[in-house]
Amino acid sequence: MLPVLPVLFMTGGAGAEPSRRRPFLIVAGLALSFTFVTLLGTLALAALHLPGDVLRWAGLTVLVVLGVAMMFPRVQDLLERPFVRLGRKSVPGQRGAFVLGLALGTVYVPCAGPVLAAITVAGATRTIGASTVALTVAFAVGTAIPLLFFALAGHRVAERVKAFRDRQRRVRFVSGLVVIALAVALTFNITDVLQRAVPDYTAGLNQALGADRLGGGNLQQCRPSDDLQDCGTTPRTAGISRWLNTPGGKPPALQGKVVLYDFWAYSCINCQRAIPHVEAWYQRYHDAGLEIVGVHTPEYAFEQVPANVADSVARQHISYPVAIDNDYATWNAFGNQSWPAEYLSDATGQVRHVSVGEGDYDGTESLIRDLLTAAQPAQTLPPRTDLPDTTPANPLQTPEIYLGSSRGGSEDVTRHGEWTATEEYLAAGKGASLTLDYNAATVYLDVGGTGTVTATAGGVTRSFAVSGTPDIHPVVQTPTPNQGTVTLTLSPGLQAYSFTFG
Incomplete structure (x- = not known):
């Protein structure tokens, strides 16, 4: 909530006429539009075939218009005229406060953080149940309380400090500037730097809550462990639009078998x-x-295309059955929350082990062998596999960086040249390049389109061709982790989705 606090403080007491209702109207508008956009925004935009960030841009535009109206009375008069004709009071008065709150709510949506993960799943499934509504409303009400505190504080200052009362015109002008500054900061993601600069004091709580939520339905009691557990009945795969690597494209026969469900996304x-x-x-x-059932649940829109998934399955030499779960139906049935994640069930159909993320392959293989022996005690198992574990062990490794507007960006990435930002990716234009500070042994760029990427790091420059569907490409590879800087030049039209590290 940090980026909107100055606006709430300055505008809480900056109305054309002092009103105790103004702070409440601003925060009420914010909470209402935040709730609407998070719950129904995705569904409404999909139904109207509009870009995913149109509501955000509409909110930013309204903020600029209202900021200008607060600064210049003539603009305010123009905004008032439609309401005057209807016999109502002016926009920058009581209703203006509510409209300001509505605009703030549309740009406040990305601040929801972990809440948006649940909302994203609800939007992908096109079903919004009571629990999703309760989650969103609870978040809106909870966040409205401290926001209202700042709006009321600004109003009390305007009431009690003589300088504010005597210089209402100047206060409104400065408040308008603050509103416009917020819109500009949000447009260029400048506020991300501020948010990342504040210590993440809620990280421990979020991780604890995330562990409590691991698994859905009868899997809630199952936590990552080195031992076999009794986690409940294995959910059925549901909503699978297509099967790969199965005879006739039909579901594999699972009864009486030990089954490993592997949730993944190909990029x-x-x-x-x-x-x-x-x-x-x-x-x-x-x-x-x-x-083994590889449940492919997409993270990006391009991963929803079955042909792209099939192409990746072939490139990565996957021979086990793959289920395309574009609507998150199986993801939801398991209560899954991350890529990759594995659920191991025994021959009786009970989930006995959950693994989240990479690593501990020896431990998972031991549990597979235990369940196979329990299912058929008389059989002799083949020798164990012997593959190197390439899970990064660098505690300082740079975390994944998304480049689309829907999930922010990073102060570690600097853009040069012309770029077009969309919800999921940055589209390269004339002279487009990215400079990234990193700590890793390998840097990957998730990029799509047709063109060339040129990477310069440590005095070494190399180029590689990109064509076809988006996928990850290594742009830096060193034997051991290190701190460094890489500059990437992209051909116009290429689409950069994210950086990942190894």
């Missing part, structure tokens, strides 16, 4: 590092009673 580097281990288990233990 996810963490998933790509885990896939060789999953494929090795399939090759080694399929004849001994193991079945």
